Amino acid sequence: MLREAEVFTLSGEGVHFDRNMHETGVAFLIVCDMLLTGFDAPIEQVMYIDKRLSEHNLLQTIARVNRTYKEKTRGYIVDYIGLTENLKEALSLYAGEDQEDLLNGLQSIDSEVPVLESRYRRLLQLFQEGGVSQIERLVNQKLSPEDHYQVLLAAVELLEDIRLRDSFNVYLKKFLQSMDIVMPNALANPYKLPMYQFVHIQARARERYKDETMNFHGVGQKVRSLVNEHLISLGMSPRVKPVELFSDEFIKSVKKEPDLKAQASEMEHAIRKHCKVSADDDPVFYKSMSEKLDEIIKKHSDNWEQMALKLGALRDEILAGRGPDAKVEDPFFDLIVSLAFKDGDMAAHIDKVKLTIVAIMDDLNEHIGNLDFWEREDLVAELQGKIKKRMILSKVPQLKAQRELLATEVVALARRREKDILGMTTGE
Structure with a gap:
């Protein structure tokens, strides 16, 4: 019967071997002699020794677990026979500095x-x-x-x-x-x-x-x-991603939490994450949703039940988006207005702005359907140039002044909403 073992760890800082080895399904190997120094499997992490070994044979044997491998930081030597003295003797074959390095790499499990x-x-x-x-x-x-x-x-x-x-x-x-x-x-x-x-x-x-x-x-x-x-x-598989805002399971997941504050908190962060992730798809819409979220949090900070109700309503509003009557150009209109008319004074120019946006949507539809359009810097630059020209021809001072920024942002939004733009004529 094996006596109580002395356990050591050996830091995995040895030679780097090929990591692209196929798993064989072998979990344990019982070795008498030759494989102690001939077997090379970086995945090997634990060696149980119940045989007297000495000198280079001992060093070569314990080195079997000193191979780097994915998620392996060290190897383990479980010593049933008592090889500490033999190891010191084996290390005497090396120069003093090398001995010190080797001994520093070999530590009792107690040290951890x-x-x-x-x-x-x-x-x-x-x-x-x-x-x-x-x-x-x-x-x-x-x-x-x-x-x-x-x-x-x-x-x-x-x-x-x-x-x-x-x-x-x-x-x-x-x-x-x-x-x-x-x-x-x-x-x-x-x-x-x-x-x-x-x-x-x-x-x-x-x-x-x-x-x-x-x-x-x-x-x-x-x-x-x-x-x-x-x-x-506990019903919390780490392999499953967190339940997202519009998942069919979201409300059920939230209501599993009996604490109303916790419910409101989860809804808040789900909405906040969705607005952040989706912001580039419709910057003005999701900015307004984020502002509504902040307003709800501020107004109902002491009433968790009311906050949860309001956040649920906000979730429904975000899910509905711009509504069934929304037009493809609406996100572009809002974006251009928000960038060019920061003071809000656009009433006198609204008709010209609308006409300009209609023309820009035609330009987008005509260009971005070209094969490999987004990979062709020359085609993208040509489209931006057309949009800037539209801004100048609009005779709206604000559009003309902000034409560089507007062209860049409109093209970036078009890239995100390519399917919607192309669908204007295909009926998709």
């Missing part, structure tokens, strides 16, 4: 525990400094169900600040990387509950703020599999 503890404390500190004083009791599940829920809400609410979210993501990844190193050693056990709770906080914040940067990229597969399973058990 202070790092793990430090990273755990840094996570706690982030929330404590933000006023979530019971965060440690939360992550260790030492609160009543009601208190647990309220502290969880406070932790997620704190992460509304994008800078804090970024810091939290960095600290959590570092913590999970340390967990990946120490697990499954029993030294990691005190941190398992906090690991799952911090990951739950991240998942809730990811959904609340529609922030896809909150992920496990860079975390080892071992820990990532564990936390993924945990989140799936």
Whole structure:
């Protein structure tokens, strides 16, 4: 029977091998001799040794786990036989400086525990400094169900600040990387509950703020599999993107949250994200929707139920867009007016502006349907030149004065709305 093993880690800073290897499905290899020094698989991360080895054979053997590979930061040597003295003797074959480098790369698993503890404390500190004083009791599940829920809400609410979210993501990844190193050693056990709770906080914040940067990229597969399973058990698969504003599931997802403030917050951030992502498709429309959003937040900041109702109505308004009577040229009209008439004084020129826009829409329709139009800088420049000429011929001083800006912005909008423009004559 094997006695208790001594575990070491070996940093993965060895020779770079081909990463494009196909997975073979082999998970374990039991080796007697030759493959110890002849087998080369960068994916190999753990070696269990129960055989006396010495000198170069020992060094070559432990080097099997010292190969770089995607998401592999180090290799593990589980020593059942006690090879520490043999290793020191083997290293004597190298010069003093080389010995020091090799010894620095070989560390007991115990050495990672202070790092793990430090990273755990840094996570706690982030929330404590933000006023979530019971965060440690939360992550260790030492609160009543009601208190647990309220502290969880406070932790997620704190992460509304994008800078804090970024810091939290960095600290959590570092913590999970340390967990990946120490697990499954029993030294990691005190941190398992906090690991799952911090990951739950991240998942809730990811959904609340529609922030896809909150992920496990860079975390080892071992820990990532564990936390993924945990989140799936809670009905929060990390592989599923946050529910977006116009998803059929959005309202159902929001109403799963019993807290009205949390409901309003999720709706606010979903609307804000949609307006930001869609702004280039119709700048003036989405700017007005963003302004309405800010007005609702300001007016109903103390009445979460009313805020949620108003945000729901705003969602419906955004979904309806410009309405069934909207014309293809409407976004272009609004864009030109917003840029050229910042003082709002356009009443005397409205007919000329409309005629100019009709002519511009004809120019756009004529040009952008050409093969590879957007890849042809000369064709794009020619179109911009025509639009600038239209501005001059309009005899509207504001259009003439802003012709360079207007031509650039109109062409940029046309690129985003190409299908609508071409559909003016095709009936699409």
